[in-house]
Amino acid sequence: MNTILIKQVSLNGKNVDILIKDNIFKLISSKIDIKTERIIDGRNLAIIPPFYNMHSHAAMTQLRGFADDMPLFKWLNDYIWIEESKMNEEDIYIGTILAIKEMIHSGTAFFLDMYWFDRQIIRAVENMKIRANVGITFIESRGEKEIVEKIDFINNFKHTSSLINISVAPHAIYTCSKDLFIELHKVAKQNNLKFQTHLAETIQEVEDCKKAHNNLSPVEYLDSIGVLDNNTILAHCVHISEKDAEILSERGCFLIHNPCSNMKLSSGCFNTPLVKKYNLNVALGTDGASSNNNLSMIEEMKFAALLAKHHFKDPALLSAEEVFLWATKNGAKAVGINAGEIKEGMLADCLLIDLNNPLMQPNHNFISNMVYSADGSVIKTLICNGEILLNK
Ligand SMILES: [Zn+2]
Structure with missing residues (x-):
């Protein structure tokens, strides 16, 4: 070397x-x-x-500018999921290469990804020599055969490079059942892997969760089934209560703040005062390019600071130094990289x-x-x- x-x-x-x-x-x-x-x-x-981008769907660069200016569920159901279903393995590979090129030019050395055709994402990362943790992503409606095949892949994963690891990634509580969450958490634990999911991104998700699970919030629900611990990485966590913050603090989970995506989809405002009160672990992510629309962690830092100051009417709430640590040291810490x-x-x-x-x-x-x-x-x-x- x-x-x-x-x-x-x-x-x-x-x-x-x-x-x-x-x-x-x-x-x-x-x-x-x-x-x-x-x-x-x-x-x-x-x-x-460098920056550690802790929540991305890299191949979604293919959908940059494809569907803008609408709320999350309409955006997902009527546009993104339809277009994604037409993508083949090569589309994912090319989209991921494009994302990595953009990330390198904007100072990012690592990304924690969650997307389909994980083998193609791993291939792209190997070719570009960046660091990544590739989430093996589960959505229950894609069928039992795919779930079994993916769990088998995780159980037999062999490292080809010290730069790449995988994580277990049930997509969200509205796309994966309680039993699947419990099974996947066990798979992550047995293989000593990180466990990542989207959580509490919108008010609708919180309300639907309360209706379906005995008035439990998304954080309370996942805690009640035993899948929250210090290996759990939760993207968004926009809508959390004081009780949720206590649970997240006790369990040592990492919260990933995606200010640009949350603002663009009007998902809500990350609760920086609560996060600071409970000294929660926070890192930053860009989310996919279709809801951002770029992968610049420099912009993400600025938006995180400005959003907190604007929404909570407190210019001292989140300093440049704090948000810089979220984008760098805390990201590496979340995935256990000595960097x-x-x-x-x-x-x-x-x-x-x-x-x-x-x-x-x-x-x-x-x-x-x-x-x-x-x-x-x-x-x-x-x-x-x-x-x-x-x-x-
Ligand atoms: Zn996401």
Whole structure:
């Protein structure tokens, strides 16, 4: 593997040399004099962790701009699910490649995906050398044969690369029964895999859940069947009560906030005050490109901060520093990857940011500039697992 020496790069406002050996940050020091295969001049660059996109349907880039400006269930039933049913394996592969290219250009080194034709997603990830966790996705109406085949695939999954893992992903409580949720949670536990689902995305979902399950909220319902724990990753969680927050805190679940998708589909506003009160684990995701319509985690950070400030009428509610951690360190933590920070011994995932870019000037507060001012043009280099995937 490559050895890369980055000279005099700004790390938390201080200029340092950083040695990447194999796939880890081997040494960080004020000066490193070692002969290496590759030296990067880090002057006028800052080093930060890349983004970890914790909720995506990558291949939905195929549906970018296809159906806009309508509510979630109409959007799903009348447009998205019909069009998705026509997609073949090659469509999924090409859509995922397109998504990964966009993610790399916007600074993302990892995505947690949930979609169909998982083998094609894995093939695309292998070819692009990005990190990913591919959710093996279940919808009950697709039939018992598919469920059995997917569980068999999970039980016999062999790692082809340290960059790729799989997770068990029942789509939602309105597409998978109680018995299927319980069975899939067992499969995840037996195989030591993460368990992810969509939850509490809309008010309609909460009301339908209460009607169907003895007045239990979606969080209470999943807790009552024993599938919430610290391996559970819940996309959206827009509509949660104080009692839900207590449960999510006790179980140690990760909540994935998708502000752009929630705003575009008018699903509601993520309850940042409650999440902060209970110190819940939160990371950020873009959701699919059909409800965003891009995969930029920089935009996602800005929208998360602005949405919280606007909705709860409190400009101090969510700072740039907090939302930056949601997009970086917390994402890596949610899937148990030893990355998301620039520290010796951690996996060598990083971005080099062009401090001379007009969007980054003046540099009163670097993180503020990254969250509120930057776009993808400020990213000069993306390194994932010690490999340079982007260098402009
Ligand atoms: Zn989603």
